[in-house]
Amino acid sequence: MSIERDIVIIGGGPAGLAAAIAAREAGVEDILILEREKELGGILNQCIHNGFGLHTFKEELTGPEYAARYVERVRELAIPYRLSTTVVDLRREGDSTIVTSVSKADGLTEIQAKAVILAMGCRERPRGALNIPGTRPAGIFSAGTAQRLVNLEGWMPGRRVVILGSGDIGLIMARRMTLEGAKVLCVAELMPYSGGLKRNIVQCLDDYGIPLRLSHTVVDIQGKERVEGVTIAKVGEDLKPIPGTEEQFDCDTLLLSVGLLPENELSKQAGVELSPVTGGPKVSETLETGVPGVFACGNVLHVHDLVDYVSEEAAAAGRNAARLVLEGAPAAGKPIPLIPSGAVRYTVPSTLDPARMEGDVIIRFRVGRNLRKAAVTVSAGGRELLRRKRPVMAPGEMEQIALKKEWLTGGETEITLDAREEGEET
Amino acid sequence: MAVRELICISCPLGCPLRVETDGAGKVTAVTGNTCKRGEAYGRKEVTAPTRTVTSTVLVAGGQSPVVSVRTKGDVPKDSIFAVMAVIRETEVPAPVALGDVLAENIAGTGVDLIATCTVGKREE
Numbered sequence: 001m002s003i004e005r006d007i008v009i010i011g012g013g014p015a016g017l018a019a020a021i022a023a024r025e026a027g028v029e030d031i032l033i034l035e036r037e038k039e040l041g042g043i044l045n046q047c048i049h050n051g052f053g054l055h056t057f058k059e060e061l062t063g064p065e066y067a068a069r070y071v072e073r074v075r076e077l078a079i080p081y082r083l084s085t086t087v088v089d090l091r092r093e094g095d096s097t098i099v100t101s102v103s104k105a106d107g108l109t110e111i112q113a114k115a116v117i118l119a120m121g122c123r124e125r126p127r128g129a130l131n132i133p134g135t136r137p138a139g140i141f142s143a144g145t146a147q148r149l150v151n152l153e154g155w156m157p158g159r160r161v162v163i164l165g166s167g168d169i170g171l172i173m174a175r176r177m178t179l180e181g182a183k184v185l186c187v188a189e190l191m192p193y194s195g196g197l198k199r200n201i202v203q204c205l206d207d208y209g210i211p212l213r214l215s216h217t218v219v220d221i222q223g224k225e226r227v228e229g230v231t232i233a234k235v236g237e238d239l240k241p242i243p244g245t246e247e248q249f250d251c252d253t254l255l256l257s258v259g260l261l262p263e264n265e266l267s268k269q270a271g272v273e274l275s276p277v278t279g280g281p282k283v284s285e286t287l288e289t290g291v292p293g294v295f296a297c298g299n300v301l302h303v304h305d306l307v308d309y310v311s312e313e314a315a316a317a318g319r320n321a322a323r324l325v326l327e328g329a330p331a332a333g334k335p336i337p338l339i340p341s342g343a344v345r346y347t348v349p350s351t352l353d354p355a356r357m358e359g360d361v362i363i364r365f366r367v368g369r370n371l372r373k374a375a376v377t378v379s380a381g382g383r384e385l386l387r388r389k390r391p392v393m394a395p396g397e398m399e400q401i402a403l404k405k406e407w408l409t410g411g412e413t414e415i416t417l418d419a420r421e422e423g424e425e426t
Numbered sequence: 427m428a429v430r431e432l433i434c435i436s437c438p439l440g441c442p443l444r445v446e447t448d449g450a451g452k453v454t455a456v457t458g459n460t461c462k463r464g465e466a467y468g469r470k471e472v473t474a475p476t477r478t479v480t481s482t483v484l485v486a487g488g489q490s491p492v493v494s495v496r497t498k499g500d501v502p503k504d505s506i507f508a509v510m511a512v513i514r515e516t517e518v519p520a521p522v523a524l525g526d527v528l529a530e531n532i533a534g535t536g537v538d539l540i541a542t543c544t545v546g547k548r549e550e
Contacts, residue, residue, distance in 0.1 A: 048482065060478065062480055062542040064494050065524065065543075068543065151482055151492070152490060153492075154482065179481060179507075180510075180514075198433060198440045202433055203435070391439055391460075392440070
């Protein structure tokens, strides 16, 4: 079957829902959301803990409640969606993008779209990417898999647990497994700091007396059929295990919470250029990728720690895609590259075109190390455009600044975004 | 006099707090905070800490085996496991709608347990 749509949104999680709502509110009628699961809401459905929406709704919601607010709005606006539908191919053809999806209900469908919004989210870094020695018994799960088993399917993956990696999902699962009667023996983190949010360290580990071992990693897994034990060891500054520091835990389960990777297989098929730092597409200030008419938002673009910012970013992508559909491509000037400097690892977007900017553009970024008494500066051609003080900055907390159109002349060759501690050399 | 050391979670700053209490458990000093919210957090954490409990409850005849739940408001921190004991013994029939009260005054906390998602009836 072959159909046409103005905007196709790939993914019905928080990013896809917010993008769809914003595109409809901006005046585009002909929208289709494609979701591979049986329900809208994406990963929020298994994130049953609270703390979502403080920024957007000024109240603390659980993941399913946060998702429900957007799903309800999608239904009010009668935005069409297809569930249990997987996108298998994405390609550019002439002035449109062809999305090929497959589902039991509709079979193979080719959808010709004026604009496509990528909102596929991210996936967990698997064990295979880690080089942990030892055997390969049952009982090793990514934290998100364990979360799905416990929260959606009602199964407990184990009773005595060691967690490697202190990402937020690992911390949340330490508490969740404890509440369900498991004993979480420790959380080992390779880095000298945790990648998780502070409130999660306090409320998921400290509340239950679960030790967090910084600068530690798993050096051995025992057990043939099922995990019987895990050995951790301290690592030096070179992140290599220090002999003689090994500590053994008898356990039946090892959870891995060692990072998230944007899921961009489809983007690559369409020829979208990815950033080696974020693993997500390189985008302009409109969140359009290098492939015209293909936008990206949410965790497929770069991994977020707060869903509120996913919704905000996705709404911007939805509005920009709507503008493209309704008004055609805006007259382009010259895109200026945004260059990360100092402790800044990356910026989203990675280019800015002042000719196309409408009002403020939000620049989101992360630093690569912990900073105290830091300053964030934006400069171009020796001119400082903005300076903001930040008492603390951490790799686990995404930062953002707003850049105003009137600050730019359009003649800049590059814009630098820098973060460093007070008194630190340039 | 007793001293508790805490990390403030009111904002990303994460100030290290030192909360001093007298023999009767009354807070006499909070130090290390850089704002008023930090002081309030330190006082509450030491005198009457509370948490929202989130979990899942079994559903009979539902489209999914469990429904996600939370306490409608905060409960005292030391009642978390009593709340969990009730949650583990609770089973509700499908359908369940978001916001439905699944247990009233759970574990005597004065707080209700509510569903945080909707689970439809399984079609036979």
